[in-house]
Amino acid sequence: MKNKIKSSIFDIKDLVVPGENEQIVVGGRDKFEIAIEALKKANIKKIGVIGWGSQGPAQSQNLKDSLDNTDIEVTIGLRKGSSSWDKVEEVGLKVDEMYKVLSESDLNILLISDAAQADNYKEIFKNLKSGSTLGLSHGFLLGHLQNVGDKFPDDINIIGVCPKGMGPSVRRLYEQGKEVNGAGINSSFAVEKDIDGKATDIALAWSILIGSPYIFKTTLEDEFKSDIYGERSILLGAVHGMVEALYQKRTVEEDEKDVYRETVVNITGPISRKISKEGIESIFKEFEGNDVFYKSLNASYKECYPLLEEIYDEVSSGNEIRGVILAGRRKQIFVPELIDKTPMWRVGEVVRKSKDNGDNYEIVAETSGFYVGVMMAQIDVLKKNKHSWSEIVNESIIEAVDSLNPYMHARGIDYMVDNCSRTARLGSRKWGPRFRACIEVAIYDVKYDEFDIELIDRLRNHDVHSALKSCGELRPSVDIFVE
Amino acid sequence: MKNKIKSSIFDIKDLVVPGENEQIVVGGRDKFEIAIEALKKANIKKIGVIGWGSQGPAQSQNLKDSLDNTDIEVTIGLRKGSSSWDKVEEVGLKVDEMYKVLSESDLNILLISDAAQADNYKEIFKNLKSGSTLGLSHGFLLGHLQNVGDKFPDDINIIGVCPKGMGPSVRRLYEQGKEVNGAGINSSFAVEKDIDGKATDIALAWSILIGSPYIFKTTLEDEFKSDIYGERSILLGAVHGMVEALYQKRTVEEDEKDVYRETVVNITGPISRKISKEGIESIFKEFEGNDVFYKSLNASYKECYPLLEEIYDEVSSGNEIRGVILAGRRKQIFVPELIDKTPMWRVGEVVRKSKDNGDNYEIVAETSGFYVGVMMAQIDVLKKNKHSWSEIVNESIIEAVDSLNPYMHARGIDYMVDNCSRTARLGSRKWGPRFRACIEVAIYDVKYDEFDIELIDRLRNHDVHSALKSCGELRPSVDIFVE
Numbered sequence: 001m002k003n004k005i006k007s008s009i010f011d012i013k014d015l016v017v018p019g020e021n022e023q024i025v026v027g028g029r030d031k032f033e034i035a036i037e038a039l040k041k042a043n044i045k046k047i048g049v050i051g052w053g054s055q056g057p058a059q060s061q062n063l064k065d066s067l068d069n070t071d072i073e074v075t076i077g078l079r080k081g082s083s084s085w086d087k088v089e090e091v092g093l094k095v096d097e098m099y100k101v102l103s104e105s106d107l108n109i110l111l112i113s114d115a116a117q118a119d120n121y122k123e124i125f126k127n128l129k130s131g132s133t134l135g136l137s138h139g140f141l142l143g144h145l146q147n148v149g150d151k152f153p154d155d156i157n158i159i160g161v162c163p164k165g166m167g168p169s170v171r172r173l174y175e176q177g178k179e180v181n182g183a184g185i186n187s188s189f190a191v192e193k194d195i196d197g198k199a200t201d202i203a204l205a206w207s208i209l210i211g212s213p214y215i216f217k218t219t220l221e222d223e224f225k226s227d228i229y230g231e232r233s234i235l236l237g238a239v240h241g242m243v244e245a246l247y248q249k250r251t252v253e254e255d256e257k258d259v260y261r262e263t264v265v266n267i268t269g270p271i272s273r274k275i276s277k278e279g280i281e282s283i284f285k286e287f288e289g290n291d292v293f294y295k296s297l298n299a300s301y302k303e304c305y306p307l308l309e310e311i312y313d314e315v316s317s318g319n320e321i322r323g324v325i326l327a328g329r330r331k332q333i334f335v336p337e338l339i340d341k342t343p344m345w346r347v348g349e350v351v352r353k354s355k356d357n358g359d360n361y362e363i364v365a366e367t368s369g370f371y372v373g374v375m376m377a378q379i380d381v382l383k384k385n386k387h388s389w390s391e392i393v394n395e396s397i398i399e400a401v402d403s404l405n406p407y408m409h410a411r412g413i414d415y416m417v418d419n420c421s422r423t424a425r426l427g428s429r430k431w432g433p434r435f436r437a438c439i440e441v442a443i444y445d446v447k448y449d450e451f452d453i454e455l456i457d458r459l460r461n462h463d464v465h466s467a468l469k470s471c472g473e474l475r476p477s478v479d480i481f482v483e
Numbered sequence: 484m485k486n487k488i489k490s491s492i493f494d495i496k497d498l499v500v501p502g503e504n505e506q507i508v509v510g511g512r513d514k515f516e517i518a519i520e521a522l523k524k525a526n527i528k529k530i531g532v533i534g535w536g537s538q539g540p541a542q543s544q545n546l547k548d549s550l551d552n553t554d555i556e557v558t559i560g561l562r563k564g565s566s567s568w569d570k571v572e573e574v575g576l577k578v579d580e581m582y583k584v585l586s587e588s589d590l591n592i593l594l595i596s597d598a599a600q601a602d603n604y605k606e607i608f609k610n611l612k613s614g615s616t617l618g619l620s621h622g623f624l625l626g627h628l629q630n631v632g633d634k635f636p637d638d639i640n641i642i643g644v645c646p647k648g649m650g651p652s653v654r655r656l657y658e659q660g661k662e663v664n665g666a667g668i669n670s671s672f673a674v675e676k677d678i679d680g681k682a683t684d685i686a687l688a689w690s691i692l693i694g695s696p697y698i699f700k701t702t703l704e705d706e707f708k709s710d711i712y713g714e715r716s717i718l719l720g721a722v723h724g725m726v727e728a729l730y731q732k733r734t735v736e737e738d739e740k741d742v743y744r745e746t747v748v749n750i751t752g753p754i755s756r757k758i759s760k761e762g763i764e765s766i767f768k769e770f771e772g773n774d775v776f777y778k779s780l781n782a783s784y785k786e787c788y789p790l791l792e793e794i795y796d797e798v799s800s801g802n803e804i805r806g807v808i809l810a811g812r813r814k815q816i817f818v819p820e821l822i823d824k825t826p827m828w829r830v831g832e833v834v835r836k837s838k839d840n841g842d843n844y845e846i847v848a849e850t851s852g853f854y855v856g857v858m859m860a861q862i863d864v865l866k867k868n869k870h871s872w873s874e875i876v877n878e879s880i881i882e883a884v885d886s887l888n889p890y891m892h893a894r895g896i897d898y899m900v901d902n903c904s905r906t907a908r909l910g911s912r913k914w915g916p917r918f919r920a921c922i923e924v925a926i927y928d929v930k931y932d933e934f935d936i937e938l939i940d941r942l943r944n945h946d947v948h949s950a951l952k953s954c955g956e957l958r959p960s961v962d963i964f965v966e
Contacts, residue, residue, distance in 0.1 A: 248731060303819060306813070306814070306815040306818045306819075306820075307818045307819075309813055309814075309815075310809075310810065310813065310818055313809045313810075313813065314806060314809070317805060317809055319802050319805055319806060319809075322800060322802055323797060323802060326793075326796045326797070326800055326802075327793065327796075330789070330792055330793065330796065331789070331792075332789040332792075335789045335790045335793055335917070335921065336786060336789075336790075336920060336921050336924045337789075337924075338924065338928070339920075341923065341924045341927045341928045342923050342927055343927065429917075429920070430917070432920075433916030433917055433919060433920045434818070434912075434913070434916055436916060437819060437822075437912070437915075437916045438818065438819050440824065440825050441819045441820075441821065441824045444824045444825055444826065445821070445824045
């Protein structure tokens with residue numbers, strides 16, 4: 001079993017999914033005590049949280065609350081002169097110069113940006129206490145090290161805990177979890193290097209104490225691959241590109257606002273909610289025997305599958321990470337700078353503010369077909385590359401319908417994209433236009449007047465539906481989305 | 484001087500361009516004798532031409548004709564069982580198994596595809612005679628070796644001769660050159676490794692004997708960077724993406740065929756011909772004081788310059804070459820497979836066949852502005868990266884207006900793209916959509932209702948205009964374009 005978890009301290013349960021079962025760890029506030037014990041057993045007295053971006057404020061405040069009444073200290077590490085210094089003190093956390101914190105902590109959680117990690121890792125590694133633990137919330141640095149032929153230090157535990165939600169939701173759901181059972185953002189965890197047999201338990205303790213109800217196992221490599229791939233695909237890039245193609249085709253004949261409501265709004269609102277509540281299979285059920293749905297699904301899947309393979313290759317080979325590093329050195333990092341300049345987004349602003357904003361529409365067959373087609377193709381490429389079901393379902397479905405699409409629904413796609421990490425913002429601009437080009441072929445090529453019934457059946461009966469059900473039972477009991 | 488040419492045998496003349504003069508070698512049929520002498524002096528008795536793709540048939544037949552009545556042999560090297568074996572024999576050339584030819588030749592000209600070079604270089608290198616010379620017509624292999632951390636063999640001269648035109652035109656203009664003085668395709672040459680002091684003269688002899696009237700100096704690295712960059716930009720990618728954006732904006736109100744004629748046809752026909760005959764500056768003259776031209780030029784330049792920087796980075800870092808290698812291993816190499824499926828291309832087919840095909844239109848201000856904007860931005864990025872004027876002018880202007888655009892004009896953009904190398908076909912699909920996205924911002928962002936007069940002046944008085952004049956005097960005296 002790829003993701004067998006070895007822990008004598010924590011509760012491990014089986015996640016029943018097609019193929020081999022996966023294992024997960026059950027978190028929850030009732031587990032805080034044993035998590036604290038695990039940290040003590042691993043001699044973690046001082047925790048450094050480096051950075052004050054999005055995850056930094058959330059994870060550090062969660063840890064501070066969880067570790068209240070213990071003698072385990074949490075200190076924020078920032079560059080001297082950082083503009084965030086005061087903000088940290090305002091929320092009652094200790095803050096000190098980052099290399100000092102790094103050198104004094106038993107567990108360092110590195111939450112600075114991907115670019116900052118790539119630029120400063122050598123200095124960071126040099127300052128770590130021998131035998132201490134370095135924690136990451138994203139596998140980007142591993143990808144970068146692979147690209148440049150460098151390694152993590154030999155005398156440090158290297159672990160990952162990757163919350164499946166943006167910083168603000170990690171904090172908000174933790175706070176709600178004080179009242180509401182089951183609230184919290186799930187995480188995945190990884191052990192890249194274990195020098196003392198304690199790395200797994202430190203990682204699990206960390207995830208539990210930041211409030212994760214459930215914790216899935218992954219590797220840093222699988223994490224960066226699926227994460228960077230996902231944001232270039234269904235999570236951001238594909239949605240952005242797809243709607244532009246659909247909108248342009250339909251507005252030749254139809255009213256712009258109608259089209260906007262039946263494409264962009266339909267995806268971020270009604271379709272997302274339906275998938276969130278009842279799974280992708282409910283879309284198939286809804287459109288049983290509907291040729292429009294089948295044609296779009298077939299065309300979208302077939303045209304976009306090769307693109308998704310290309311994206312996966314570019315991510316897993318390290319090319320995308322190389323590109324992100326190169327972009328960070330250019331004068332204008334994002335190209336184009338602004339992504340909401342086409343007529344469609346003008347129309348969108350108007351629709352979003354009006355009473356008739358399309359939020360209560362039925363799901364639209366053609367739009368659903370295109371959206372589900374890309375989602376399923378994304379899933380198939382991840383499965384082919386042997387990612388676990390929990391990771392596939394998170395990166396391809398849950399993060400989209402529970403986290404990102406609701407955000408886009410409320411504020412617009414460009415607003416969402418440009419509140420994500422630099423790596424995500426770059427990826428959306430790079431691949432969105434490719435999805436648009438492929439969806440255009442799906443729309444216009446007459447060969448797609450026919451659909452392949454075998455493909456439709458395979459997608460209808462796909463293993464992902466039961467995997468989603470199993471993982472779905474482990475989702476937070478409150479909305480992830482932050483207004 | 485970056486490209487100082489050292490040769491005791493050949494005629495070197497100064498190319499007067501802004502900044503430092505560049506040197507070029509004068510070819511011509513009257514130079515065949517000294518070229519043959521140079522080969523003899525370098526003990527080149529057997530020349531192997533490996534591959535029968537596009538350059539292979541052209542260069543080998545040219546060499547065979549030039550070396551008629553000498554005892555220097557030209558032999559084609561092919562894989563056993565290659566389907567081209569008979570074709571080679573039909574034109575009267577000797578052909579043998581490729582590794583045998585490689586091992587017996589004093590000069591091997593490697594004209595197999597980029598992918599085949601990357602896959603087979605180790606075996607190829609192993610079979611070369613110590614002290615022999617290996618010639619390439621593209622720097623791709625160097626880029627690949629840099630990526631994988633490998634090197635050329637130490638005991639071989641490594642040279643490049645890169646004709647500035649497609650295979651068929653290299654042969655056709657050579658044949659025309661028997662009657663017409665000055666016909667022939669110019670080349671650039673490079674010396675990557677010189678083990679015996681003869682590499683330069685072997686390269687120059689090779690270029691002269693395939694019919695190059697003028698030969699510019701470059702390096703294999705500059706060659707692959709400018710070449711792979713150029714095909715992703717103004718030569719293919721940018722044209723493809725730009726016209727889609729222009730077409731979609733204008734067809735909201737105007738007749739589709741009119742729009743097609745004033746955009747796509749205008750670029751590949753009237754605008755190209757005007758630049759070819761009278762230079763980019765003639766476009767500025769034509770639209771002196773024309774705000775529509777200035778606005779489009781300004782918007783296009785400003786939105787696309789950062790994209791061109793990104794493309795240059797991705798090429799020069801080796802990322803694009805990595806991507807090309809990865810693509811070659813995937814089931815569907817080109818994504819999308821077909822690039823002519825949008826409504827615009829349907830309209831284009833009709834227009835191209837009709838009497839009113841737009842070929843005799845005046846140049847259109849808005850279209851000219853967008854096109855020249857990208858061309859000038861491409862030129863500026865190459866200049867910033869210290870490419871020679873001859874290379875800049877070839878990759879950014881001459882190849883476009885004398886070779887590729889006329890081809891597109893006659894047969895359609897997709898037909899052109901898909902007759903190029905795999906590297907070019909991939910690049911066009913990857914970056915065309917990005918140009919479209921940037922040109923859309925250029926079209927729709929209201930900040931471009933104003934233009935920056937300093938930018939317009941700088942572009943009007945740009946050094947490239949005089950560089951183009953100097954290089955233009957060295958162009959073939961017959962049309963490069965093959966019907």
